[in-house]
Amino acid sequence: MSFTLPELPYSYDALTPYMSRETLEYHHDKHHQAYVTNGNNLLKGTEFEGKSLEEIVTGSYGKNAGLFNNAGQHFNHMHFWHWMKPNGGGAIPGELEKKIVEDLGSVEKMKEDFIQAGVTQFGSGWNWLAVKDGKIVVMKTPNGESPLVHGATPILGCDVWEHSYYIDYRNRRPDYLKAFVENLVNWEYVAELYSKAV
Numbered sequence: 001m002s003f004t005l006p007e008l009p010y011s012y013d014a015l016t017p018y019m020s021r022e023t024l025e026y027h028h029d030k031h032h033q034a035y036v037t038n039g040n041n042l043l044k045g046t047e048f049e050g051k052s053l054e055e056i057v058t059g060s061y062g063k064n065a066g067l068f069n070n071a072g073q074h075f076n077h078m079h080f081w082h083w084m085k086p087n088g089g090g091a092i093p094g095e096l097e098k099k100i101v102e103d104l105g106s107v108e109k110m111k112e113d114f115i116q117a118g119v120t121q122f123g124s125g126w127n128w129l130a131v132k133d134g135k136i137v138v139m140k141t142p143n144g145e146s147p148l149v150h151g152a153t154p155i156l157g158c159d160v161w162e163h164s165y166y167i168d169y170r171n172r173r174p175d176y177l178k179a180f181v182e183n184l185v186n187w188e189y190v191a192e193l194y195s196k197a198v
């Protein structure tokens, strides 16, 4: 398969004031497009041609850094657009909420730990909720990595590369993470990924 840039699942203005049109234009049209273009160029002629995106990500990790970085970021961003929605951050679907409370203490504790993981990811990367060995865990990864390459299944991720927040929040990464959790997260999509992961 080759990589294709997906359309955003909402308009460029849909996430204001928490994420602006300008951010989405740069982030989706320029940054994600670059991962797709570079990934396709680096995929050509490798053993990974014809594999699924997940197989390319896990297979190239530690073996082909250029391909991995671009394929990993393509995978992360494919989900990232769906991890947000207008008027997001509301109630968590029941079964998922129950599991969060069971594994992470409470919804409030989960939000705190998730934000803290993003704040403490040094430099570019992502913070996550993932399913590992049947449990929901909080993780953080550098650059284009994801829980996929650490034996876990990502169900929610927040992009803490500066390109995701610098236009709207400048250096205030904690404010961006708080807005993401409180006003942007599409918990129905998280629940859908959770149900597939268990």
Ligand SMILES: [Fe+2]
Pocket (backbone or CB within 6 Å): 027, 031, 077, 159, 161, 163, 164
């Ligand atoms: Fe990004």
